[in-house]
Each structure stands twice: as structure tokens, then as C-alpha cells.
Amino acid sequence: MSIQKKRPVVIGITGGSGSGKTTVARKIFDQLSNFSITIIQQDSYYNDQTNMSMADRKSVNYDHPMAFDFNLLIDQIKHLLNYEAIEKPVYDYSQFTRSKQTIRQEPRDVIILEGILILDDERLRDLMDIKVFVDTDDDIRLIRRIERDTKDRGRSLDNIIHQYLKTVKPMYHQFVEPTKRYADLIVPEGGENQVAIDLLTTKMRSILMQRGNKEIKNNFDSTI
Numbered sequence: 001m002s003i004q005k006k007r008p009v010v011i012g013i014t015g016g017s018g019s020g021k022t023t024v025a026r027k028i029f030d031q032l033s034n035f036s037i038t039i040i041q042q043d044s045y046y047n048d049q050t051n052m053s054m055a056d057r058k059s060v061n062y063d064h065p066m067a068f069d070f071n072l073l074i075d076q077i078k079h080l081l082n083y084e085a086i087e088k089p090v091y092d093y094s095q096f097t098r099s100k101q102t103i104r105q106e107p108r109d110v111i112i113l114e115g116i117l118i119l120d121d122e123r124l125r126d127l128m129d130i131k132v133f134v135d136t137d138d139d140i141r142l143i144r145r146i147e148r149d150t151k152d153r154g155r156s157l158d159n160i161i162h163q164y165l166k167t168v169k170p171m172y173h174q175f176v177e178p179t180k181r182y183a184d185l186i187v188p189e190g191g192e193n194q195v196a197i198d199l200l201t202t203k204m205r206s207i208l209m210q211r212g213n214k215e216i217k218n219n220f221d222s223t224i
């Protein structure tokens with residue numbers, strides 16, 4: 001086995017809102033916690049809308065590729081690939097814009113990149129070693145979104161249903177679902193699919209070994 005130049009492993013995890021991306025990302029994080037590892041969420045890279053009125057912010061289509069600052073995300077992933085720290089933006093769902101605060105992210109050997117449209121941009125796809133699509137039926141995703149957004153994102157039921165029918169569902173079928181063709185692995189059942197999680201972590205360990213990335217002990221860095 002030839003030893004390659006040390007370089008972080010990037011795994012991209014996509015799928016519709018509520019499909020289980022974050023759950024899969026956390027399970028991989030836990031199984032590889034002996035490596036230096038972090039999770040980057042595409043949601044952190046929603047456009048900075050500070051200069052827009054609240055009414056305008058609320059009417060944005062948050063499921064369209066134009067809602068994201070892909071340039072910043074790609075630039076920051078490239079820095080992490082060069083083992084350089086970044087100042088990661090923070091998205092504030094209650095204000096529908098980027099917060100003033102940033103979070104310093106030190107470089108890591110494993111980068112788990114998770115989000116609804118990470119496979120939509122070829123430049124971003126080219127930075128990934130493994131691409132995964134979490135595949136979950138629309139009705140299940142909607143139910144999960146209602147539960148999450150009422151509890152965690154301060155949204156009303158009316159608002160969630162209106163947004164789902166107006167943008168979330170049509171954008172999923174127009175932009176998110178078609179990126180399935182770029183995935184190396186399609187995972188049904190998300191975080192409950194232990195076979196898929198084991199396959200992914202085994203492959204990632206093998207790439208990490210090939211690149212000379214060593215296991216470390218006591219990695220307490222939990223990012224989300």
C-alpha cells in the first residue's frame with residue numbers, strides 16, 4: 001500500500017431537509033472520534049442578509065442554490081484542506097440571516113460536510129472523497145420537519161406547511177433529488193442504517209491510513 005501525501009478526507013452528506021443528514025453525520029463523527037474530525041453544515045453558509053428588511057428575509061427561497069454563499073463555503077473548505085483554520089459563519093434562523101459572531105474552526109483530518117445542496121456545485125463535489133445521498137420519503141421528511149421547526153427553529157405550523165408547499169417540496173424535486181446521480185452511496189433509513197454507516201467509516205479509515213493520518217485519543221471536539 002503506497003503512502004500518499006497527508007490530506008484531510010472530505011465526506012459530503014446530502015439529502016432533503018429532514019432526511020437524516022445530521023444524524024448520519026453525527027454517527028460517522030462518533031465512530032471516527034479517534035481521528036481529528038469535524039462537521040461543517042452548509043446551513044452556516046446561507047447568504048448574509050443583514051442589509052435586507054425582515055419582510056424580505058422571510059420571503060427568501062431557502063431551498064434554492066442562490067440562497068447559499070457557495071464561494072465562501074468552497075474557499076473555506078480549501079483552507080481546511082490546506083490545514084489552515086477558518087472563521088466559520090453562524091446562521092441565525094430566528095433572524096433569517098448570518099449572525100455577527102463567527103466560530104474559529106481548526107483544521108482536522110476528517111471533514112464531514114452536510115447540507116441539502118452540497119452536491120449541486122461541481123467545484124464543491126470535486127473537493128469530496130466520498131459523496132452520500134440520504135434518501136427518505138417526502139411524507140416522513142415533512143413530519144420530521146414539523147416536529148423540528150416548531151421545537152428548535154421557532155416556526156408555526158402554518159408557516160412550515162406554507163413554506164413546504166411553496167418552496168421546500170418543489171425545490172427538492174428540482175434541485176436536491178437530481179444530485180442523487182453524483183452520490184457514491186445512496187442511504188435509505190438514514191441514521192438507522194448501521195450497515196451503511198459501517199461501510200462508510202471502514203472506507204474512510206482506509207483512506208486515512210493510506211494518507212498517513214494517525215488515530216488520536218481523547219478527541220473531545222464536538223462541533224454541533
Ligand SMILES: Nc1ncnc2c1ncn2[C@@H]1O[C@H](COP(=O)(O)OP(=O)(O)O)[C@@H](O)[C@H]1O
Pocket residue numbers: 015016017018019020021022023024144148189190191192193
Ligand atoms: N432513521 C430515523 N428514524 C427516526 N427518526 C429519525 C431518523 N433519522 C433522523 N431522525 C430524526 O428526524 C429529525 C431530522 O433528522 P436530521 O438528521 O436532523 O435531518 P436533516 O439533517 O437531514 O434535516 C431529527 O429529529 C432526527 O432525530
Ligand SMILES: O=c1ccn([C@@H]2O[C@H](COP(=O)(O)O)[C@@H](O)[C@H]2O)c(=O)[nH]1
Pocket residue numbers: 016017018021043046062063093096097115116168
Ligand atoms: O432561514 C431559514 C434557513 C433555512 N431554512 C430551511 O432549512 C432547510 C435546510 O436545513 P436542514 O437542516 O437540511 O433541514 C431548508 O429546507 C430551508 O427551507 C429555513 O426554513 N429558514
